[in-house]
Amino acid sequence: MVSQARLVSSTLIKKNWMTDEVVRLTFSDPHIPALAVPGQFVFLRPSPLNYPLLRRPYSLFDVDEEKGVFDLLVKVVGVGSRILSQRSEREMVDLIGPLGNGFFLSDNSGQRELLTWSDSKHLIVAGGMGIAPMHFLARRLKERGEEVVVLFGAVSRNEVLCSSEFQELGALFVVSTEDGSLGKMGKVSSLIPEYLSRDKRIQIYACGPRGLLKEVVELSRREGLLCQVSLEERMACGLGACRSCVCKVGTESQFEYKRVCRDGPVFRAEELVVE
Amino acid sequence: MGNNKINLEVHLGRLILKNPVLVASGTFSYEYTELIDISKLGAVVTKAVTLRRRQGNRPPRTWETSCGLLNSIGLENPGVEHFLEKGLPCWRRWPVKLIVNVAGETVEEYAELARILDGAEGVDALEANISCPNIREGGIFFGVNPEMSYRVISAMRSRTSKPLIAKLTPNVTDIVSIARACVEAGAEILSLINTLRGLAIDPDTFRPRLGKGFGGLSGPAIKPVAVGMIHQVYRALDVPLIGIGGILDYRDAVEFFLAGARAVAVGTGNFVNPRIPLEIIEGLTKFLEEKGMRGVEDLVGKVRFEVGATWPRFPRTEGELTI
Numbered sequence: 001m002v003s004q005a006r007l008v009s010s011t012l013i014k015k016n017w018m019t020d021e022v023v024r025l026t027f028s029d030p031h032i033p034a035l036a037v038p039g040q041f042v043f044l045r046p047s048p049l050n051y052p053l054l055r056r057p058y059s060l061f062d063v064d065e066e067k068g069v070f071d072l073l074v075k076v077v078g079v080g081s082r083i084l085s086q087r088s089e090r091e092m093v094d095l096i097g098p099l100g101n102g103f104f105l106s107d108n109s110g111q112r113e114l115l116t117w118s119d120s121k122h123l124i125v126a127g128g129m130g131i132a133p134m135h136f137l138a139r140r141l142k143e144r145g146e147e148v149v150v151l152f153g154a155v156s157r158n159e160v161l162c163s164s165e166f167q168e169l170g171a172l173f174v175v176s177t178e179d180g181s182l183g184k185m186g187k188v189s190s191l192i193p194e195y196l197s198r199d200k201r202i203q204i205y206a207c208g209p210r211g212l213l214k215e216v217v218e219l220s221r222r223e224g225l226l227c228q229v230s231l232e233e234r235m236a237c238g239l240g241a242c243r244s245c246v247c248k249v250g251t252e253s254q255f256e257y258k259r260v261c262r263d264g265p266v267f268r269a270e271e272l273v274v275e
Numbered sequence: 276m277g278n279n280k281i282n283l284e285v286h287l288g289r290l291i292l293k294n295p296v297l298v299a300s301g302t303f304s305y306e307y308t309e310l311i312d313i314s315k316l317g318a319v320v321t322k323a324v325t326l327r328r329r330q331g332n333r334p335p336r337t338w339e340t341s342c343g344l345l346n347s348i349g350l351e352n353p354g355v356e357h358f359l360e361k362g363l364p365c366w367r368r369w370p371v372k373l374i375v376n377v378a379g380e381t382v383e384e385y386a387e388l389a390r391i392l393d394g395a396e397g398v399d400a401l402e403a404n405i406s407c408p409n410i411r412e413g414g415i416f417f418g419v420n421p422e423m424s425y426r427v428i429s430a431m432r433s434r435t436s437k438p439l440i441a442k443l444t445p446n447v448t449d450i451v452s453i454a455r456a457c458v459e460a461g462a463e464i465l466s467l468i469n470t471l472r473g474l475a476i477d478p479d480t481f482r483p484r485l486g487k488g489f490g491g492l493s494g495p496a497i498k499p500v501a502v503g504m505i506h507q508v509y510r511a512l513d514v515p516l517i518g519i520g521g522i523l524d525y526r527d528a529v530e531f532f533l534a535g536a537r538a539v540a541v542g543t544g545n546f547v548n549p550r551i552p553l554e555i556i557e558g559l560t561k562f563l564e565e566k567g568m569r570g571v572e573d574l575v576g577k578v579r580f581e582v583g584a585t586w587p588r589f590p591r592t593e594g595e596l597t598i
């Protein structure tokens with residue numbers, strides 16, 4: 001697929017703190033909203049100075065083509081995200097995007113499009129910030145009249161994000177927390193079996209911590225479900241040049257390294273070796 | 276001032292470049308053509324090509340440090356045959372000079388790579404990476420030893436008539452002795468520096484940050500080391516130098532020219548902003564105009580030390596500083 005990524009300076013037009021640690025940033029940009037597909041990301045410079053040195057990857061939370069805006073959901077975890085979260089409205093942020101391959105139906109021509117069949121049920125499984133790429137995806141699925149269930153796992157209730165945003169789309173939003181402070185107590189993967197209906201084709205989209213992805217991948221292999229996962233790995237170039245961000249594709253004994261930034265971040269579960 | 280015509284062309288021995296700004300090995304790929312006009316570059320240096328496919332090291336492969344980047348990629352590449360079939364034809368679509376960086380595990384492998392690439396049209400020069408810290412065999416093992424450096428370069432020299440560049444590692448006590456060995460063996464150009472060996476550890480888990488453990492440090496943090504080594508080699512030998520290490524803007528590039536480099540290559544800077552090499556070309560043109568200079572040649576080696584400035588003394592290096 002020919003990349004349509006551009007090197008742009010986008011204006012931060014709105015900041016909205018969702019929790020103590022997560023801020024939703026809205027940017028205006030003439031290109032990215034029209035070019036992007038769900039699952040793609042942008043690679044941005046938190047500061048116009050050279051500190052921190054490297055760019056940071058962020059999934060597109062959603063885009064609005066008509067208004068020419070896109071949103072990111074940023075969790076403050078270190079120096080780059082802190083600086084980014086402290087940027088003011090009307091400031092310009094340097095970014096490259098949209099990057100990577102989004103959620104797909106892979107065929108040999110290399111075209112990727114959303115998997116949609118009327119007899120399908122779409123299960124979105126997100127752990128923590130793994131929810132970030134899912135709003136765009138859920139919206140596109142709902143626009144096509146699909147049935148969408150979002151299973152969201154957090155450590156505690158104060159980390160639960162975006163329930164109203166997903167409900168507004170018409171998706172069923174189900175929460176589990178590890179401490180039981182909201183929804184079912186336990187891991188989000190334990191919610192999945194309840195939503196596996198026999199009469200519909202189940203398609204799973206997962207993003208979150210490695211442990212969760214490993215469980216989801218194993219479960220979908222066992223049950224023979226279609227499953228795509230979005231991976232995170234350390235990036236330096238974000239474009240495919242440096243081979244920093246690799247993951248294993250193939251089998252444990254015979255694998256090759258693929259680039260999360262260029263060949264992913266979305267991969268089909270059956271091809272991945274999740275460690 | 277301002278009316279004089281700036282000519283950015285540089286002559287690195289037989290290798291003539293339209294300007295002195297290159298992109299460094301391992302930090303640039305064909306994907307960059309989607310974002311910048313690469314035909315404006317002085318030259319592109321490819322990621323290291325090896326005889327056979329290399330899978331590379333276990334991730335994580337990079338870790339950001341204060342003003343730097345630690346990496347251990349492990350020379351992941353599909354091998355020289357694949358490069359000739361798939362990589363080279365892509366690069367050849369662009370009117371830009373191409374330098375192919377090669378790495379081997381034995382002297383014979385370097386020689387074989389030189390032989391195979393000697394016939395390749397569209398390859399303007401070879402750069403011998405005798406300095407990679409991230410593979411177990413070969414690589415840095417050659418670059419830290421003058422005799423081994425000599426053997427690798429002379430083996431390549433006898434197999435290729437293309438301009439030959441030796442890329443030096445900073446992980447040595449005496450850079451000049453290695454540089455001299457490479458020139459005596461037939462290297463026409465030297466490029467330096469490659470990354471500095473380093474280690475980062477997670478204080479919580481007690482484990483190295485990189486999957487492989489040790490890595491190579493690049494970026495602005497290493498720039499003074501690189502500028503210093505360029506100047507040492509410039510003082511000792513009469514050979515064109517390509518300066519590499521932490522270059523992010525034209526002022527960084529000027530430092531390298533003043534120290535004695537005749538060209539520069541941007542590495543980690545490509546990750547910070549893919550436009551940096553082009554911005555350097557523009558900035559440099561303006562800078563030369565403002566100074567009333569006609570080309571980079573006017574800057575090369577023009578650093579002015581104070582009388583009595585200290586100067587590192589190493590065995591086999593002429594230590595006198597004359598001003």
Ligand SMILES: Cc1cc2nc3c(=O)[nH]c(=O)nc-3n(C[C@H](O)[C@H](O)[C@H](O)COP(=O)(O)OP(=O)(O)OC[C@H]3O[C@@H](n4cnc5c(N)ncnc54)[C@H](O)[C@@H]3O)c2cc1C
Pocket residue numbers: 041052054055056057058059060072073074075076077078079080081082129132133231232233234235265339
């Ligand atoms: C494709 C992709 C999409 C992402 N989308 C989002 C998102 O929508 N919202 C969000 O909050 N976070 C997202 N992340 C994670 C986000 O990139 C990191 O939280 C961020 O880079 C941390 O930077 P820092 O300087 O604050 O942290 P530090 O820990 O100080 O960063 C140090 C280095 O590690 C890298 N790094 C740290 N955490 C991660 C991580 N989880 N994945 C990859 N690299 C990391 C940083 O980029 C930086 O180079 C995404 C990561 C990837 C790979």
Ligand SMILES: Cc1cc2nc3c(=O)[nH]c(=O)nc-3n(C[C@H](O)[C@H](O)[C@H](O)COP(=O)(O)O)c2cc1C
Pocket residue numbers: 236242299300301302322323344346348350376404407442468469470492493494495497519520521522540541542543544
């Ligand atoms: C991710 C990465 C990969 C690299 N790969 C190679 C390589 O394949 N061959 C080589 O000679 N140098 C390689 N280098 C070294 C660079 O070409 C350069 O010498 C070094 O990074 C210092 O320059 P910088 O500070 O501008 O990055 C690599 C550097 C980085 C950061």
Ligand code: FES
Pocket residue numbers: 234235236237238239240241242243244245246259260261262
């Ligand atoms: S970050 Fe450089 S190849 Fe993916």
